[in-house]
Amino acid sequence: MYIQSAYAVSPQGSFSELLESPAQYRGDRLTCKEPDYSKYIDSKLIRRMSRIIKMGAAAAMECLQQANVTMPDAITTGTAYGCLADTDQFLTRMVEFKEELLSPTAFIQSTHNTVGAQIALMLKCHHYNNTYVHRGSSFEAALTDAIGLIGEGEAQTALVGGVDEIIEKSHAILSRFDLYKKDGDTANLIGDPEKGTMAGEGAAFFLLNSNREAGCLAKLDAFQNWYKPKVPAATLVEDFLKRHEAPAGSIDLVITGANGDARYDGVYEALKQSVLNAIPAITYKQFCGEYPTSAAFALWMAAMIVSTGKVPGAAALAAPKRVLVFNNYKQLYPSLYLLSAC
Amino acid sequence: MENKQELIQRLKEQIIKQLKLEDKKPEDIGDHDPLFVEGLGLDSIDALELIVLLQQEYNIKLKNAEEGQDVFRSIDTMADYILEHSAS
The missing domain is CATH 3.40.47.10 (Thiolase/Chalcone synthase)
Known part of the structure; x- marks a missing residue:
């Protein structure tokens, strides 16, 4: 898709x-x-x-x-x-x-x-x-x-x-x-x-x-969301990548939904100790703020990144071909989006 | 009660505000211009807004829906209706 x-x-x-x-x-x-x-x-x-x-x-x-x-x-x-x-x-x-x-x-x-x-x-x-x-x-x-x-x-x-x-x-x-x-x-x-x-x-x-048309921005490789999952975010990510046969090494960039609230940022910090620890990571809520549908902004940003090869706030990064977005609104609604260049 | 010309001017200002006709000025609306379809190009939702306006600003309730066709023909007919029903 x-x-x-x-x-x-x-x-x-x-x-x-x-x-x-x-x-x-x-x-x-x-x-x-x-x-x-x-x-x-x-x-x-x-x-x-x-x-x-x-x-x-x-x-x-x-x-x-x-x-x-x-x-x-x-x-x-x-x-x-x-x-x-x-x-x-x-x-x-x-x-x-x-x-x-x-x-x-x-x-x-x-x-x-x-x-x-x-x-x-x-x-x-x-x-x-x-x-x-x-x-x-x-x-x-x-x-x-x-x-x-x-x-x-x-x-x-x-x-x-x-x-x-x-x-x-x-x-x-x-x-x-x-x-x-x-x-x-x-x-x-x-x-x-x-x-x-x-x-x-x-x-x-x-x-x-469903088809790849000329000028398409990105391929949506996989997407999943949860409500109050019983396992930690790192496990969700690991299982998600395994299920979609996307080894962590194939991901060039992670975009997380950290929002600057010290009460909630722990979940994103934990990801740095997960299978994603070696992958460059950026955040997006300094650009759009926090709101319940902010993952739509993140998905837009991710699609533009894989399409243009340019990363906001990280100009030195090589053009990412594959991007993973992880948001966890209020630590209740985690969601993962995996995109790759067309 | 103000005279008819003053009422017409006030009605135009109120309609512009109520219907958010931001690109219109009172002088753009002719006293006898049709309000619906041609002229101002209002539609059925606007008709409901005008009914609310009459009630809210002039304490006048339309007796039946058919009346609306005549009352809301133009600013002039609205003004006549208001003057007639305010006096009674």
Whole structure:
């Protein structure tokens, strides 16, 4: 299975920017650099869309344009929080106006599947469309579905994405759980000895294809995710590589989801003592922040790395041909992605 | 109650805000321009937003859905409806 194209709306403007001069953030969050939406979305549609819908739709459209595909056989989307801005607006009005005078737009667009549905509406795509809302494994569930559809011959191409946004209210609520540093700095985030990380957001879409088409970014060799596994991460990695006949020596680069929270980084440190100990490793959450579907950003970054041979923050590394991504959101939802150059 | 011209100006501003017509200014909307399909190009979801606007800003509830076709024909017809029902 191949990643024919990919695009991410993220706190980084582009992969080139990520290589040359990654955007740096201070405080407790990273927010997306949004593209010129008029390039992707009709102006009559834009006015009704909240930010997450625009980010998701733009990422999906750019992804399809890069692949020169106008009609995917399936669309699967993963989001943990869904369309928070519309949900916030709708619920706030429910309270303020005593359940009367509710805006239909906010109601209609507050559902989690709005991004996937809006993409289908824009494409006039009546094919399979599903949205997964599974906390820290939402994107992984969407990817699992797409892989299944392609594997069973139900689809040749599948548009798969992960989207989540920060809004003021949700950020304030999550901050109460002591999740974020108050004075974080992405330049020094990873390895920081204090607790807390920096919040992030983003929308990343991929066009998976059962065939290797010209210009494809990467081959998705293997993927697996778990929920509260009983064995340590190092064992998961060893078993995963063994099952997919990918010896550690065949991997050129590891991308981990370490997020700078001293409470959680132990799991990633342990990997350095595992079969991966001799492999160069980088992190990605200093570029996009922490959020439940951040693995979609990591997968985009990994696909771009094997496609271009260039590694953000590690220019001296030889062009990696095979990359392993390991994320473990809140130490509950580990996931592994193995990619190789086309 | 303000006079009709003042009401029309205020309605245009409220519609732009409520429907997020960010590329429009009040002077872009003619008093007699159709609001739906041609003219402003509004659709059925916008019609629901206009019903909410009438209720929220002017405390006027449409008696039945068919009324909407006449009331929301243009800014001018909306203003007439508001003036008529505010006075009663």
